[in-house]
Structures are given as C-alpha cells and as structure tokens.
Amino acid sequence: MKYALFLGCMIPLRLPNLEYATRNVLAEFGVELVDMREATCCPDPIGIRNMDYLTWLAIAARNLAVADEMGLDILTLCNGCYETLKTAYVTLTEDAEMREKINEILAKANREFKGKAKVKHLLEVFYHDIGLQKIREMVKRPLEGLKVAAHYGCHILRPSEILKFDDPENPRKLDELVEALGATPQQYEMKTLCCGAGLRNVMSEYSIRMAREKLVRVKEAGADCMVVACPFCFIQYDMGQFEIRRLTKERFDIPVFYFSELLGYAIGLSPRELGLGMHRVKVDRVLKKIR
Amino acid sequence: MLGRRLPKTEFDLEFRKKLEEHFHEARTINYCFQCGTCTGCCPSTKITGRYNPRLLIESALLGLTEDLLSSPDIWLCVACHTCIERCPQGVKVSEVLSIIRNFATRKNNVPEGVKAIASQFVETGFTIPAAAAILKRRQEMKLPELPKPNTEEIMKIFEATGFLKLVRG
Amino acid sequence: MANERSVLIIGGGVAGIQTAIELADFGIKVFIAEKEATLGGNILRVGKVFPTDDCGLCISRSELLKGTRGFRKCYYRLNIKDHPNIKILTRTVVKSVERKNGGFKVKLERHPMGVDPEKCTLCGECAKACPVEVPDDLNLGLSKRKAIYLPHPQAMPLTYVVDFENCNKCGKCVEVCKFDAISLDGKSESMELEVDAIVVATGFEELDPTLLKEYGYGMYKNVITQLQLARLLDPNGPTGGEVKNLESGELAKRVVMTLCSGSRDQRLKPYCSKICCTYALKHALMLREKGIEVIVCFMDIRTFGEYEDYYRRARAEGVRFIRGRVGAVEKQKDKLLVYVEDTYTSTLQTIEADLLVITPAIVPSKGTEEISKILGIETDEYGFIKTKEINGVETMVDGIFAVGCATGPKSIPDLMNDAYAATIRILNSLK
Numbered sequence: 001m002k003y004a005l006f007l008g009c010m011i012p013l014r015l016p017n018l019e020y021a022t023r024n025v026l027a028e029f030g031v032e033l034v035d036m037r038e039a040t041c042c043p044d045p046i047g048i049r050n051m052d053y054l055t056w057l058a059i060a061a062r063n064l065a066v067a068d069e070m071g072l073d074i075l076t077l078c079n080g081c082y083e084t085l086k087t088a089y090v091t092l093t094e095d096a097e098m099r100e101k102i103n104e105i106l107a108k109a110n111r112e113f114k115g116k117a118k119v120k121h122l123l124e125v126f127y128h129d130i131g132l133q134k135i136r137e138m139v140k141r142p143l144e145g146l147k148v149a150a151h152y153g154c155h156i157l158r159p160s161e162i163l164k165f166d167d168p169e170n171p172r173k174l175d176e177l178v179e180a181l182g183a184t185p186q187q188y189e190m191k192t193l194c195c196g197a198g199l200r201n202v203m204s205e206y207s208i209r210m211a212r213e214k215l216v217r218v219k220e221a222g223a224d225c226m227v228v229a230c231p232f233c234f235i236q237y238d239m240g241q242f243e244i245r246r247l248t249k250e251r252f253d254i255p256v257f258y259f260s261e262l263l264g265y266a267i268g269l270s271p272r273e274l275g276l277g278m279h280r281v282k283v284d285r286v287l288k289k290i291r
Numbered sequence: 292m293l294g295r296r297l298p299k300t301e302f303d304l305e306f307r308k309k310l311e312e313h314f315h316e317a318r319t320i321n322y323c324f325q326c327g328t329c330t331g332c333c334p335s336t337k338i339t340g341r342y343n344p345r346l347l348i349e350s351a352l353l354g355l356t357e358d359l360l361s362s363p364d365i366w367l368c369v370a371c372h373t374c375i376e377r378c379p380q381g382v383k384v385s386e387v388l389s390i391i392r393n394f395a396t397r398k399n400n401v402p403e404g405v406k407a408i409a410s411q412f413v414e415t416g417f418t419i420p421a422a423a424a425i426l427k428r429r430q431e432m433k434l435p436e437l438p439k440p441n442t443e444e445i446m447k448i449f450e451a452t453g454f455l456k457l458v459r460g
Numbered sequence: 461m462a463n464e465r466s467v468l469i470i471g472g473g474v475a476g477i478q479t480a481i482e483l484a485d486f487g488i489k490v491f492i493a494e495k496e497a498t499l500g501g502n503i504l505r506v507g508k509v510f511p512t513d514d515c516g517l518c519i520s521r522s523e524l525l526k527g528t529r530g531f532r533k534c535y536y537r538l539n540i541k542d543h544p545n546i547k548i549l550t551r552t553v554v555k556s557v558e559r560k561n562g563g564f565k566v567k568l569e570r571h572p573m574g575v576d577p578e579k580c581t582l583c584g585e586c587a588k589a590c591p592v593e594v595p596d597d598l599n600l601g602l603s604k605r606k607a608i609y610l611p612h613p614q615a616m617p618l619t620y621v622v623d624f625e626n627c628n629k630c631g632k633c634v635e636v637c638k639f640d641a642i643s644l645d646g647k648s649e650s651m652e653l654e655v656d657a658i659v660v661a662t663g664f665e666e667l668d669p670t671l672l673k674e675y676g677y678g679m680y681k682n683v684i685t686q687l688q689l690a691r692l693l694d695p696n697g698p699t700g701g702e703v704k705n706l707e708s709g710e711l712a713k714r715v716v717m718t719l720c721s722g723s724r725d726q727r728l729k730p731y732c733s734k735i736c737c738t739y740a741l742k743h744a745l746m747l748r749e750k751g752i753e754v755i756v757c758f759m760d761i762r763t764f765g766e767y768e769d770y771y772r773r774a775r776a777e778g779v780r781f782i783r784g785r786v787g788a789v790e791k792q793k794d795k796l797l798v799y800v801e802d803t804y805t806s807t808l809q810t811i812e813a814d815l816l817v818i819t820p821a822i823v824p825s826k827g828t829e830e831i832s833k834i835l836g837i838e839t840d841e842y843g844f845i846k847t848k849e850i851n852g853v854e855t856m857v858d859g860i861f862a863v864g865c866a867t868g869p870k871s872i873p874d875l876m877n878d879a880y881a882a883t884i885r886i887l888n889s890l891k
Contacts, residue, residue: 012429012437013419020432040416040440046370047405048412050392053314055454062448095315105451109444158372159383168376169673189790194334194371201404202366203339210338210369217790275432322726326759327801331787332674336808337799343806377674377787379725 001129002032003075004067004117006085009041010231011077015258017275018231022077022122022260024273028138029130033075038066042076042084045155046198049084054105060088061102062109067117074119079230083155083163086119090162121156123229123259124165127173132180140268142182143290148262149186149223149254150174151214153233154194168192177259178227181266188221190214195240197232208247211240215252225255225286227262234258238280255283303354310351314390322380323348329374329384335367342367344374344384351391360395366402368392396457409458413449416440464489465890468566468655470554470831473501474516474872475864476661477540478879484545486887491653493552493568495827498615501663504598505687507694509872510742511767516872517614541617550617552651553827557835563656564859572646574608574622579641582610586620586633586642594626596698599691602684602706603698608633608642613696622646657859657886658835660845662828664865666820667722667729675721675818676789681706682796683789683816686717686740693746703752705814707794712814714753716798717744718786722821724759729821729842734869736819737762741770741779743817748777755780755811757800782809789816822869835860844868853882861885 011019026033041048042060049056064085067074076082092099093115103112126135152171160168169192175185196210215237218226228234238256245251256279264274265287276283310317327345335342341364350359359365365388374384395401408418415421421437429437449455465488469476472494480490492499500517503509509516540546551571558565575586592607607627610620622633622644634642666685669677677683682705684692695701703712717740722728741763744754756779763771775781788799798811824843832839837855838846845862848854853861863878864870870878 007438009417009419012434013417013421013425016425016429016432016434019434023434035435035438037438038440039438040445041412041418043412044408044418047408047418049370050366050389051396051401051405051409052452052454052457053390053393055449055452058448058452059445062445098315105448108447108451111444154369154371154373159375159386167673170679189792190788192373194369194373196334196338196369198369198371199335199367201408202402206335206339206367210334213334213338324759325803326720327784327803328787330801330803330808331784331799333787333808336801340808343801345801345803346806373788379720379727379785381726 001030001125002034002072003120003125004036004070004072005033006036006039006042006063006067006074006076006081008076008078008081008231009044010080010235015231015234017278018077018234018258018260021258021264021274024269025260025264025267028267028269029134031125031130034070034072036063036066036070036074039063042081045080045084045087047201056084057088057091057098058102058105060084061092061106061113062111064089064092064115064117064119065106065111065113068112068114070117072117074117075122075125076119077122078232079121079153079155080232082119082121087162089115089119121165121229123156123174123177126177126259126263132176135177135180135263138267139181141266141290143262143266144182146183146286146290147186147222147224148178148183149188149218149221149226150178151195151226151228151233151237152192153228153230156229157192174227174229174259178262181262183262186218186221186223188223189217195233195236197236205247207236208240208243211236212244212248212250215241215244215254218254219252223254224289225257225283227257227259229259231258241281253281255279255281255286257283301355301357303356306354306356307352310387310390313393314387316383317387317390319380319382320348320352320387323352323382324380325349326379328377328379329382332373332377334371334373335369339367344368344388347388347391348382348384351387356394359391360398361400363400363402365392365395365400366405406458413455413458416442416445466491466653466655467657467659467886468493468564468653469659469661471501471661471663471864471866472499472548472550473661473663473864474503475663475866475875475879476501476659478876479659479661479863479882480546481540481543482879482883483886484543486883488545488886490546491549491655492546493549493554495551495553496611497550497573497621498611498617499548499550500612500614500616502665502687504612504614505600506690506739508742508746510738510770511873513742548617549651554831554834555650557658560654563654564658566653566655566658568651568653570649570651572622572624572643572648573619574624574627574642574644574646575620576641576643577617577619579639580619581639581641582618582620583638584610584620585636585638589632589636591630591632592626592628594623599698600685600688602688602691656890657861659882659886660831660835660837660855660860660862660866661864662831662866663825664822664869665825667823669721669818669820671728672721672818672820674788675718675786675816676791677818680789680791680796680816682814683818686736686743686817686819689743689815689817693743703747703750703815705794710814712752714755714811714813715747715815715817716755716757716786716796716811716813717817717819718757718800719819720759720785721818723819725821729823731821731842732762733822734762734764735871736822738764738767738770738871740817740819741774744774744779745770745777748774748779753780755782755813757782757784757786757798759783759785784809786816822865824866828866837862853878853885859889
C-alpha cells in the first residue's frame with residue numbers, strides 16, 4: 001500500500017500532532033507515504049468554492065494532476081480535502097466539457113488532469129485497504145469499556161452520489177472501526193449533523209452553537225468521548241468546548257479523538273507518540289476508563 | 292416581511308440559464324417544487340433563523356437577483372449537503388447556492404473572513420498562514436518539511452480563471 | 461373444458477374477489493388462488509375505507525359516494541365460499557403456466573393449512589397452548605401472534621391455521637384441540653388446472669419504509685406507516701383501537717403525518733400514488749374523532765374529484781395543515797421532534813409528537829414480479845403490470861388479465877370498474 005499523501009492546510013499548519021499520530025500509525029501497518037511536495041490547499045470546498053467555482057475546480061484539478069504525475073492514488077486526512085478532490089475527480093471524469101475547459105486552464109501551468117489518481121480518505125484506507133480483520137489483529141490494548149460516539153462529519157458522506165463512502169443517513173463504517181478497537185460505538189441523536197466549521201469564517205458564534213448541538217446529544221447518550229475523521233470537526237469539538245463554555249457556561253468534558261489517535265492507542269503506541277497531550281480537552285481521565 | 296409587495300415585478304427568468312453556464316447541474320433547480328425539505332433539514336436554518344435555502348432557490352428561479360445577491364444571509368450555509376441528500380426532486384441545492392454566492396462575490400457581497408482566506412490562498416497557495424510556533428512544533432516532532440508548491444504556476448491558474456483580479460481588485 | 465368455461469384468479473383481495481363474483485354469477489367456474497391462509501389481502505388491514513367511511517370488507521356492488529348504499533353485503537355474509545361456481549384455494553401459489561387448447565394449463569402448489577376449516581370451532585385453545593411467538597404480519601409487526609393463529613376475525617375460510625415455517629411441531633395444540641381439527645403432518649400438494657383465462661389480482665403494499673431513512677423508520681418505534689396507523693385505529697387491532705405512543709404506552713396526544721414519503725421522489729418512486737392523500741385525511745379525521753391533535757405536513761393535497769370533501773372536512777374538524785415536507789426527525793425521551801418548514805410562513809417548526817405517520821408510496825406486492833415472470837406478462841419500470849390500454853385490464857398477453865392495484869394504485873371504486881371491465885372482456889373472449 002503506497003499513497004501520495006495530501007496534507008491539506010489544517011493538519012500541517014494547525015494540528016501537526018494529528019499528522020504525527022497518523023504517520024506513526026500508518027507506519028505500523030506498513031503503509032508507504034510519499035509526500036506531495038507540489039500540493040496546495042485542496043482548495044477549501046466552502047470559502048473558496050463560494051467565491052469562484054472555476055478556480056476551485058482548477059486548483060483541485062492541479063492537485064489531482066500532481067498525483068497523476070506521481071503515479072499514485074491520493075490519501076487525504078481531511079473531509080474537506082476528500083470532498084474537494086473526489087468531487088473534482090468525478091466532475092472532470094463525467095463532464096467532458098468541463099474537463100476540456102479545466103485542462104485548457106491547467107495547460108497554462110503545464111499540467112494536465114488525466115484522471116488516473118483516485119482519491120481516498122484515511123478511513124477508506126483503514127476500512128477497505130487495510131481491513132477490520134487486520135486492525136483487530138494489531139490491537140494490543142483493546143479499548144474495552146470505552147463508549148465512543150462516532151462523528152463522521154459531512155464531507156466524507158455527502159453528496160453520497162459522488163462520494164459513495166458510506167450510507168449517508170445511517171453510516172456504519174467508523175462505528176465498525178471503533179468496534180474493531182474493542183470499544184463500544186455509542187449511538188446518539190442527529191448522528192449526521194454538521195460540526196458547523198463552515199460558518200467559522202462567516203459568523204463564529206453560529207459555528208460554535210452548531211457544534212454545541214452535537215455535544216449536547218453526545219453527552220445525553222452517555223458517550224465517554226468522540227472520534228472524528230477530519231481536522232475541522234476536531235477543532236470544532238475540541239477547542240469548541242471551551243468556546244461554548246465562554247458562551248453558555250456549559251461544560252461537556254468530552255475528549256475528542258481523531259481516528260488515527262484512537263487506533264494508535266489501541267495498537268500500543270504511547271500517548272506521547274500520538275501527541276495526545278496537545279488536546280484542549282484532556283484525554284487522560286477517559287483513557288483511564290479503559291479496562 | 293408579511294404581505295410585502297414588489298413595486299414592479301422584475302423577474303429575470305434568464306438568471307437560471309446563467310447559473311447553468313457556470314455549473315451544469317444548476318439545471319436541476321427547474322424541478323424544485325418548493326416542498327421545503329431542504330429548509331426542514333438545514334442546520335443553518337435551525338441555528339441562525341436567518342437562512343432559508345428553499346426561499347433562495349425560489350428567488351433564483353424567479354431571478355429576483357437584486358435582493359438575492361445583496362443579502363449577507365446567503366453566506367450562512369455550512370455546506371453540509373443534507374439538502375441535496377433529502378431533496379425529492381434531485382435539486383443540487385447547496386451546490387447551486389454556492390454558485391449564487393459566486394455571483395454575489397462579484398457584487399462585493401462577501402464576508403470579511405472569506406476574503407481573508409482567499410487573500411492568504413493567493414499569496415501562499417494555502418488558506419492558513421504558517422505560524423512560527425507551528426513550524427517549531429513540526430521540527431520537534433521531526434515531521435517532514437511543509438509542501439512548497441510552485442507559486443508561479445499557481446499564479447498562472449489564478450490569472451486564467453480571473454481569481455487574482457477577484458481577490459485583489 | 462368442453463362446456464364448462466373456467467377462469468383462474470391469482471390473488472384473493474378485493475379486486476380478485478369482485479372479479480370472481482362477477483364471473484361466477486355469469487356461470488363461469490372461478491378458482492381463486494390466494495397465497496395467504498385467508499382471502500382479503502390488504503382490506504383486512506385498512507378497516508374503514510373511503511369514500512363511504514365504512515368497513516372495507518363490505519364490497520360488492522358498492523354505489524359509492526355521499527353515503528349512498530347500493531347492494532352492499534360483506535364478502536363474509538355473501539358466503540362466496542358457498543357460491544357453486546367459486547372454488548377458494550388458500551395457501552395456493554402458481555408454479556407454472558403453459559398454453560393449452562386456446563387456454564392455459566396451470567400447475568399450482570397447495571400448502572397445508574394445518575387446520576380443517578370444517579372442524580375448527582374458533583375456540584382458540586390451540587393458540588393459548590402454543591409456545592411459539594412471531595411478529596404478526598396482519599398487524600405489520602406491531603404485535604405478535606402464535607404459530608397457530610386466527611388470521612383475522614373475519615377470515616375466509618374462517619379457521620385457525622398453522623404457520624408451518626415457525627411451528628416447532630411440539631404438538632401442544634393437537635393435545636388441547638377437542639375437535640381433532642389440527643394436523644401438523646400436512647404436506648404440500650400439487651394441483652393442475654385447465655382454464656380459459658387468467659386474472660392477476662396480486663395487489664399492492666407500502667414501499668419498504670426503511671428506505672425512507674431520514675424519518676428514522678425502524679430506529680424509532682413511534683415512526684409508523686399509514687397502514688400501521690390503520691391497525692392502531694382498528695378496534696380489532698393490536699392496541700384495541702387505541703392510538704398510543706408506542707414507546708411509553710400512553711395514549712397519543714399529538715400525531716404528525718407527512719405525505720409523499722417516497723412518492724414523487726426521484727430517489728425512490730417518481731410517480732404520485734394517487735390514493736394516499738385521501739386515506740391519510742380519512743385517518744386524520746378518525747384521529748380527530750378520538751380527540752387527538754393531528755398535524756398534516758404536505759407538499760400538495762391531491763384528494764381528487766369529490767374526495768376534496770375529505771380535505772374540507774379535515775380542516776373543519778381542526779386538523780392542522782403545514783405546507784412543508786418533513787426534513788428531519790429525532791427522538792427526545794419517549795417523544796419525537798419533527799422538523800418541518802411551514803413554507804407558507806417560512807418558519808422552521810420543531811414539533812413534539814407522540815407518533816410520526818409516514819405515507820409510503822404504493823408499490824406492487826412482493827409476489828408480483830415472480831408471478832409476472834411465470835406468466836410471461838410485462839411489467840412497467842415500477843413493477844406494476846402493464847396493460848394494453850391506459851387504465852386497462854388486458855395484459856400484453858392474450859387471455860391474461862389484470863385488475864386492481866396490481867396495475868397501479870387505485871381506489872376501491874376504481875378497482876371495481878376493473879373487475880367489471882375484466883369480466884366483460886373475458887366473456888367476449890370466450891364467445
């Protein structure tokens with residue numbers, strides 16, 4: 001298993017600990033990563049796309065062209081990057097007119113979209129390429145007794161016609177991955193609700209209030225912690241808990257894990273090797289719950 | 292506003308064609324029969340009370356562009372795409388509204404926060420600046436150097452699409 | 461077959477029974493092959509029907525509308541089982557068909573009933589003794605029944621029957637039966653018929669509601685379908701006619717209905733299922749009679765023709781209408797929170813409800829695909845049987861006819877017309 005690693009912006013520039021944990025975990029599974037040195041922002045499927053669709057598509061196509069040239073499929077660590085790159089891939093493969101238009105623009109940069117490199121999300125690699133069985137075998141520290149609320153986020157599921165990762169209304173794959181680690185996937189209301197990150201740049205109070213909606217329901221269901229697959233969701237729920245406290249005085253005390261971190265802990269990596277100390281909501285209390 | 296009357300109805304029934312030129316799937320808005328499922332499932336409607344995707348699609352269909360493109364509320368979408376999943380007519384609601392925001396941008400209706408990331412993007416190719424503290428942490432963790440894309444090449448793309456002009460004026 | 465003309469009717473629901481009566485009255489020998497243990501089909505579930513708001517089993521010569529009753533006798537009292545020209549074959553399915561002598565040779569398989577209708581006195585001791593419990597299909601999963609059971613208080617034939625799929629052959633029922641009516645050793649038998657014509661009357665069912673994922677059907681007990689609501693409203697139903705919050709068991713105070721669940725939906729069934737607006741409002745009126753608050757969330761109200769009266773009456777009786785299609789549902793304690801935009805006022809409503817009733821699209825019943833293949837008749841892209849004319853009764857194969865909802869959703873008055881039309885076409889073809 002060898003992939004062109006697409007880091008995006010958020011992880012390398014704000015949450016390098018997630019990059020660190022992910023690299024360490026993937027190494028344990030023998031996955032080879034080749035850094036995409038020429039990659040830019042995916043670009044952002046919300047802000048940038050809202051300003052100019054053509055630019056968004058063209059820069060995304062450039063990133064795909066870079067991977068084409070590397071001869072590898074792309075591995076993304078972020079839902080936003082996943083949506084952008086996969087949507088661009090599907091649009092340009094199905095819409096010949098658009099593909100021509102974009103390649104005319106890319107030609108000015110000496111690039112061409114050929115559609116060879118496929119786009120994969122980290123969870124896809126864990127679920128499909130590595131597989132639940134292999135993960136179960138690698139678990140040295142089963143997370144027994146830990147009730148984990150899986151938050152998929154929006155851009156790994158929808159639009160499902162394009163992304164086809166999992167059932168958009170009743171997704172199961174992240175829950176199954178959590179189960180493979182020995183933990184208990186905790187169900188809760190409004191499971192497919194957005195984290196609200198998209199409103200951060202527009203009106204942050206709304207963004208925080210949207211994050212709060214999920215935390216209320218996760219807490220109501222009795223989960224010990226949350227697991228996410230995207231750095232934006234991570235920030236919304238991790239740092240977000242402090243912002244909510246400032247706004248409404250509510251305390252949730254629900255640690256948030258990026259999936260690599262939870263997996264890394266289960267296969268025996270130390271908290272230090274996973275950068276767990278860098279979370280805003282401390283994880284120690286919850287790790288103690290594991291039998 | 293209850294019982295509002297437009298002084299002289301100015302429809303622009305060609306507006307939907309303009310949308311389609313920029314985004315082929317925009318033709319799906321023709322099928323919208325205003326059932327309100329999109330607004331019913333929209334988290335932004337719930338949280339902000341100021342965002343109504345159904346109304347915006349209807350405004351687009353009628354071409355009420357003056358109101359539509361100047362309203363700051365149209366930016367309150369989180370792009371969760373739940374509307375697309377649940378629309379019984381297959382309207383690509385959030386994606387079409389995104390194109391409408393493209394039009395609004397050209398009329399200078401764009402939030403400061405969005406302008407800021409676009410500016411950063413044009414300068415460096417990334418939407419987030421590289422803070423010194425982060426670079427230090429990356430070193431401590433022995434993480435590889437950050438990607439260094441060819442900014443000249445990217446500039447050529449920004450010029451070709453008109454993005455450079457859009458951001459810098 | 462020289463003097464006696466005969467017809468096989470596949471499906472013993474309202475449409476099948478009516479066609480049987482019409483043909484039998486003309487002197488034609490009619491066989492009704494019904495795969496369940498009783499005739500009736502969905503009519504056993506729906507209780508009251510529109511437009512006359514009386515018992516659905518009262519079929520036959522119904523002069524409809526505005527309470528005018530013509531010759532109405534319920535099928536039970538019609539004693540169709542004693543009609544000299546009608547032979548009822550329950551638990552019977554068609555296995556193969558081939559043309560013979562200008563008609564058809566049909567191979568059928570008859571599965572055992574387990575109980576002799578001539579001996580069963582309906583005492584119910586067998587069911588009391590039976591240790592096996594399974595979901596009750598009549599009540600669409602809302603209750604359980606035993607492996608020996610009475611399919612319906614007005615079953616035809618009126619007898620207890622054995623569910624051989626789930627029976628564990630413990631024999632307790634045989635022990636307690638004073639009338640020696642039960643036999644657990646029954647075997648399936650083959651049967652051959654030669655008939656002049658075949659009528660397909662396999663009916664409909666509601667679209668699988670688990671496909672309507674955004675409503676949480678299957679996840680939340682309190683999300684049910686219109687047909688399940690009909691079961692709750694039926695005094696013979698699983699809750700004795702009381703409409704309850706199925707989580708708490710308390711009487712429901714507020715019921716929210718959402719129409720067009722899967723109909724007019726490009727993702728599922730693009731067509732309009734025609735009759736559901738009317739029966740949803742029929743249900744709404746029945747709920748209002750019980751003093752339950754009803755909120756109907758709709759895109760359009762298509763109570764066609766004079767059924768518009770249901771809409772007018774519903775408004776008069778205080779049914780609240782919100783023009784908007786339900787967007788999201790979640791559970792809060794033992795109630796549901798229903799999110800719907802009232803598009804008339806552009807406000808997002810959050811409605812706390814005891815029950816959410818969804819109105820799934822009408823689709824052909826499960827056996828339709830298989831029987832179409834066996835008979836070699838065409839179906840349309842939705843699985844409904846294709847007819848030569850629009851609203852017709854002749855399938856694309858000569859000699860094979862189709863009536864009722866097997867060809868598309870329709871009301872009872874309309875399927876009566878199918879029965880009459882099929883009868884005249886069959887008689888013409890036999891000249």
